[in-house]
Amino acid sequence: MKKVNYLEIEGRSRGFLALLGVLGVIVLAGLSGMYYMEHNGHYVTGMDNQIVWGMPHVFAVFLIVAASGALNVASIGTVFGKAMYKPLGRLSSLLAIALLAGGLMVLVLDLGRPDRLVIAMTYYNFKSIFAWNIILYNGFFAIVIVYLWMMMQASMNKYYRAAGFVAFFWRLILTTGTGSIFGFLVARQGYDAAIMAPMFIIMSFAFGLAIFLLVLMMGYRWTERPLGDEMIRKLKNLLGVFVGAVMYFVLVYHLTNLYATEHHGVEKFILAGDSEHTPIFWFLQILVGGVVPLVILYSKLGASRLWIGLASVLVILGGLAQMYVIIIGGQAYPLDIFPGMEIVNSSFADGNSYHAYTPSMAETLLGISGFAVALLIVTLGVRVLRFMPDSLADKDVDPHHKG
Numbered sequence: 529m530k531k532v533n534y535l536e537i538e539g540r541s542r543g544f545l546a547l548l549g550v551l552g553v554i555v556l557a558g559l560s561g562m563y564y565m566e567h568n569g570h571y572v573t574g575m576d577n578q579i580v581w582g583m584p585h586v587f588a589v590f591l592i593v594a595a596s597g598a599l600n601v602a603s604i605g606t607v608f609g610k611a612m613y614k615p616l617g618r619l620s621s622l623l624a625i626a627l628l629a630g631g632l633m634v635l636v637l638d639l640g641r642p643d644r645l646v647i648a649m650t651y652y653n654f655k656s657i658f659a660w661n662i663i664l665y666n667g668f669f670a671i672v673i674v675y676l677w678m679m680m681q682a683s684m685n686k687y688y689r690a691a692g693f694v695a696f697f698w699r700l701i702l703t704t705g706t707g708s709i710f711g712f713l714v715a716r717q718g719y720d721a722a723i724m725a726p727m728f729i730i731m732s733f734a735f736g737l738a739i740f741l742l743v744l745m746m747g748y749r750w751t752e753r754p755l756g757d758e759m760i761r762k763l764k765n766l767l768g769v770f771v772g773a774v775m776y777f778v779l780v781y782h783l784t785n786l787y788a789t790e791h792h793g794v795e796k797f798i799l800a801g802d803s804e805h806t807p808i809f810w811f812l813q814i815l816v817g818g819v820v821p822l823v824i825l826y827s828k829l830g831a832s833r834l835w836i837g838l839a840s841v842l843v844i845l846g847g848l849a850q851m852y853v854i855i856i857g858g859q860a861y862p863l864d865i866f867p868g869m870e871i872v873n874s875s876f877a878d879g880n881s882y883h884a885y886t887p888s889m890a891e892t893l894l895g896i897s898g899f900a901v902a903l904l905i906v907t908l909g910v911r912v913l914r915f916m917p918d919s920l921a922d923k924d925v926d927p928h929h930k931g
Contacts, residue, residue, distance in 0.1 A: 741836065742844075
């Protein structure tokens with residue numbers, strides 16, 4: 529494999545400036561939505577004392593999980609020694625940092641009192657999984673930045689592999705912590721499952737790689753740099769494996785719940801209920817986000833980059849749907865405060881068959897702005913620093929290339 533040359537992009541074209549403008553407008557729209565909610569109070573949102581984590585949390589958790597998965601590409605080159613993936617390490621690390629920043633931005637601005645984050649960062653309750661996650665998020669930033677430094681600074685390359693191992697295991701711990709937020713919540717029948725942690729890990733692989741594929745293909749197309757077919761083929765096949773694995777974990781999760789009588793109610797609510805969560809689960813999560821991408825990636829359609837891009841978009845949409853079903857659906861199912869007793873409705877929402885939630889425009893804009901923040905960081909990052917190889921043609925990066 530030839531020596532890889534990294535170059536920043538010029539960033540002077542109208543298209544580049546237009547991209548910055550569009551992303552900036554989306555970010556401002558999200559901040560406006562946040563200001564509207566903070567100024568008027570959360571009663572203007574669809575959230576209440578039953579649905580306390582709304583649409584912003586759906587986007588925030590998705591981005592945080594995807595950040596861990598985006599770093600997977602760099603880990604394949606460093607930890608598993610796959611030479612073809614090593615040139616992608618810088619861009620993979622940048623995208624991971626950007627996605628986590630976007631997700632945490634949404635999360636912090638949805639707290640109701642963002643200023644109280646200072647308390648969460650200075651006073652720790654080590655019995656709380658939320659406190660542990662703050663440590664994990666800050667650690668992820670620090671470790672990946674050091675990992676990037678070791679990659680980009682020639683004199684530090686000797687520590688590059690060791691830093692890659694630390695980053696690999698830290699991101700697994702981070703995603704385990706995020707999944708455990710739901711796995712440890714015993715008060716909700718839709719959560720309270722140990723499989724949440726490994727399921728979130730494999731979800732991160734799929735969501736992060738789907739976003740990375742889109743960024744990679746669009747970035748090299750817009751900058752008119754060579755991007756080999758073999759590189760795309762390997763990444764799209766890997767995406768198919770991860771999508772299939774996500775569907776497997778979802779199957780095991782629901783089969784396990786169906787085996788336990790205490791979870792029959794919530795399983796019926798999600799899989800065959802009268803709420804919007806049932807069509808979202810079957811149509812968006814399973815069909816659009818799982819079955820269709822697998823058909824595209826492993827059929828003749830998978831030879832086309834346009835179709836690969838479409839499959840990646842569908843995986844992202846399916847991932848957001850999955851987060852919606854987990855986060856919103858888990859809260860919408862009525863609390864079973866006294867298991868086995870006769871159900872009586874009260875003002876505390878126990879006994880109700882279904883708790884409706886309609887996200888407001890402000891919530892949705894804030895959530896979408898997390899994507900814009902992440903893409904803005906990546907766009908500016910590749911403009912000012914050398915994150916992108918000047919060529920990813922097969923002859924330059926594939927050690928087995930013939931020709």
